[in-house]
Amino acid sequence: MALSNVVETPASGFNFENVCRNVALEGLLQGGQTKAPKPMKTGTTIAGVLCKNGVVLGADTRATSGEVVADKMCAKIHYISPNIYCCGAGTAADTEKTTDLLSSNLTIFSMNSGRNPRVVMAVNILQDMLFRYRGQIGASLILGGVDCTGNHLYKVGPYGSIDNVPYLAMGSGDLAALGILEDRFKADMEMEEAKELVRDAIHSGIMSDLGSGNNIDICVITKQGVDYIRPYQESEYKDKRQRRYKYRPGTTSILTEKIVPLELEVVQETVQRMDTA
């Protein structure tokens, strides 16, 4: 229905109308037994290492929601463009949407210009976007890629800060992973050695941090292409399903059956030739 107190069309973008409602709900819930639902965070260990002919990115696969493991096979290494991949830590939805937006923008750019985007372009777009929202978008990202200027590895914080170093770790398990990286990183490593180093870093994050766990994913980006190994290593504590939990056909018995044929008669028939030239 047409409302007479609406004088302009609503602005697109974020809508802050529910802020008052949320504040009121918080007040109500504090006194009560229930708590507000926690957003799904990735409480992660992600790491990246620059090696001789490319970049190696690694991540664990656990997503937590409060104290519960929400997803045991979460994909934290996101596709940005054919030569750039991004690991995301922080709020799962935020990292997902931010990397999707970045990927779409870079696709439009590469269609317009006919080139593969450079890693600095991705980093700048991310920086502008995250700083605009003053850290309310909780996405900590590690971007790695190979472009015409070489191999690059960048870290972008939720407020838009960037860091450009040869080895990085982020997430709740980053201190554990950084310990391994600081100890064994050397400049210009071989590809296999770099993969082992990243695997060990993520492994130490999984062992020492509650928010990280399950399997390890590795993504190797070189000039020739991308090798996304998922999972690179499966956790030894994987559960095996005891039985099939799907319902067998015939579980629900049919009591009665009534068939009513729907009679249709052809009223009018027209043929239109399709021009396929």
Add this chain to the structure above:
Amino acid sequence: MNTRGLRSQLKDSVPVTGMGPQVGAYGVQDTLRSGFSSVKNELLPSHALELSEKNFQLNQDKINFSNLRNIQGLHAPLKLQMEYRAARQIQRLPFLQSSHLALDTLKGNDESISFEDILNDPAQSEMMGEPHVMVEYKLGMM
């Protein structure tokens, strides 16, 4: 729409629903349309980003135009703003959906995707304004 009332021109670039006192004619609260006013109702908790998002596009434009003026001289932002003003006039009446194609192409919005394109699409808005009221507001007659 060549004739624009001054008040609608002040507000038209930043449409925000339900924020601030509902000012009617003569500068006082429009009791008929928005009910009785009280200070308590207007002191609402707001989000940290609400104010900065409201003016974000305006501020960006100001920064860009002032940079352009410093680099290339006054003619550059003047010409661009003239084009923007012309493109902004190509639209339907306020209660209908206009595509803003010319304006988007000038601003470069046709080559990028941001949260403005995904969230809260005005074409899918559940609220519809009264056509007469919206046109009167736009012309500054309200």
